[in-house]
Amino acid sequence: MPLAYANGYGFALRAKQQGTPPGRLGGGMVKRRGMLGQPPGHSGQPSGHLEGNLAEFPFSALVGALMSTGRTGQLLLRTPYLEGEVFLQNGQVVHARVRSGEKVLEGEEALDLLTGIKRAPYRFEPEVSPPHTTLLGGLAVPARLAEAEAQWRGLSLPVDWGYVLRLPAKGGAVELGPEALRVLAQVEGKRIVEVLLAPGTLRLARILHTLLQMGALEAVPLVEVPPASLLVLPIYGPGSGVAYVDEALYAEWARAIRHGFRLRLRPPEVVMEVRPRPNIPGRLGLLEEDLRRLRLRRGDKVEVVPEV
Template identity: 40%
Template sequence: MLKGNLSEFPLGALIQTLATAERSGALLITPPWIEGKVVLKDGALFAAFAGAREGWEALELLAGLRKAPFAFDAEQALPARANMNLPLEPALARLLQVVDRWHTFQHIPDDWSLGVHLSRKSSELKLTPAMLQVVGLVEGHSISKILELSGASPLDTAAALNELLADGILQLTAPTGMKDEVLVALSFYGKETGVAYLDEELYREWLRALSRPFLVRVRSPRGAEALFEARPRSRIPDRIMLNDKDLRRLKAARGIKLQVRPELRGADE
C-alpha cells in the first residue's frame, strides 16, 4: 500500500501519479480533524469526500492541507455513484490553481483543530456573505468544522477566515485544557512596551502546549485588558513583568494580581 504525507508529496502530484498509472482505488487522507477520500477509477477521478463536503468542494478542501498522512488502498470498493465529472487534465490544472490560492492564506494555521473566537476589536471591515457564514460558525467549532460546514465553498470560506484573522476580528483560540494563571505584577521602566515577561518555566510549559509562539492576554481587577508579546525571564515564579506604562494602561500597579492567559498568534506572526 502506498503511504506518505502531503508535506512531502502534494495532493495534485499524488493524484497525477496515480492517474498516470491508471490506478483504481481510494486515496485516504487522514489528518486528526477530518477524514478525506479521493477515489479513482482506471486513473480517472471518480469521487471525492471530506467530512460533509463531496465532489469538487471536497477536493478543494483537501487541497488546503499542507501536511496530512495519506494511504492509497487499491482494494477499497468504489462508491455507488460518482460525484466528480471533470476530465482529469482540466481538474488537475484547476486543483493547482486552488493550491496556489491556499498558499496565500498566511493567517490560517496548519493545525485546523484549533478554534477561533471573536475579539473585542472594533473594525470597519465590510463583511461579505462568506465572512458572515464564518462568524456564524465560530462558537464551538474548529477551523476544520468551519471550512467543512460553511455554506460558501471551502476556498471562499478560507479566504474569508484568513481576512477576519488578519484584521483581528477573529483570533485563534488556545487548545482546551489550558487554564488562566493569576500572576503578581512586577514593573520595569524604559521604551520597551507591549511585552510581558513570564517565568521561564511557565513560558516553556505554554510553548510546549501550543507548539508555536504566543501572546498573553492580561486582565486587571478593574476590568482593563490588553495583549502582550510573551517572553521568558528566569526566576520570576508566579509573577509577570510589564513596563510601568503598560501597567498604568491596565489601571494596575506593581504587586497587583493579574489574570493571564495565552493566546495564539496568526500563522504569519
C-alpha cells in the same frame, strides 16, 4: 508522466525524468511498506502501500500519479481537524469524502477542499473498495483538480485550518458586499475548516481570503492550554502592564501555541503582556505599579491562562 514497474522486490514508481530515484511519485518522496508484490488473482495492476506528506507531494499531483498508474484502493489523509479519503478503481477516481466532526462533504466539492490542503500525512491502501460512488471518473476528475489547484494558488489562507476566526480587537471601517457580510456574520469563533467544509467550498475560500486580507477577520490558533495557579512575586522597578512567568513555563506555552500570546489573570479579569524570567517556578512576577492597581500582594494566588 509517472511510469509504473514491478519486480521481484515489490512495486515502485519512477518518473520519466532521468535520474528520479524509485520511491518518488512524480518528484514527491513516498515510503513503501512491506513486500509489495502482486497478490493472488492480480490482474496486472501494481500493488503496494504508499506513505508521505502533501507538503512534499501536492494532492492533485498525487491523485494524478495514482490515476496514471492504474491504482485501485483508498488514499487516506488525516489532520488534527479533518479526515479525507479518495477511492480509485483501475485508475479512475470514483469516490471522495471529507469529514470534520459531524460535517461531511462528498464528491467533486470534497476534491475541491482536499486540493487546498498544503500539509497533511497521507497513506494509500491498495485493494480497498469504496462504500459507494460519488464520482464518474474519466477526464472530468483531472480537469476538476487542475481548476481547483489554480484557484487555491491565488488564495492566501493559513496552512493550519484548525485556526479560529474572530473579529479583530481593533476594528476599522471596511466596505464589504452582501455575500461577504453574510459570511462574516456567521464565522466568528469557528475554525477555518468548519467554514470551508460546506457546499461552495471554493467560493467560501475566496470570501475568507478577502475578509482576512482586508482585516475584517483574523485567524488565530485555538488555545487549549490548561490554566496555571501561580503565587504573586513582586518585581521592583519602573514600568507596568507586563507579567513575568518562569522561562520553562513560557517555553511550554510557546511550543503549544506557536503564535504570539498574552496572559489573562483570574482574578482579577485582566489581560497583560507576558515575558519569561529565569528561576521563578510557580511564581507570577508583577511590577509594583501593577500590584497597586490590581490590589495584589506577595503570595496571593492567581490563576493565569495564555490567550492569543
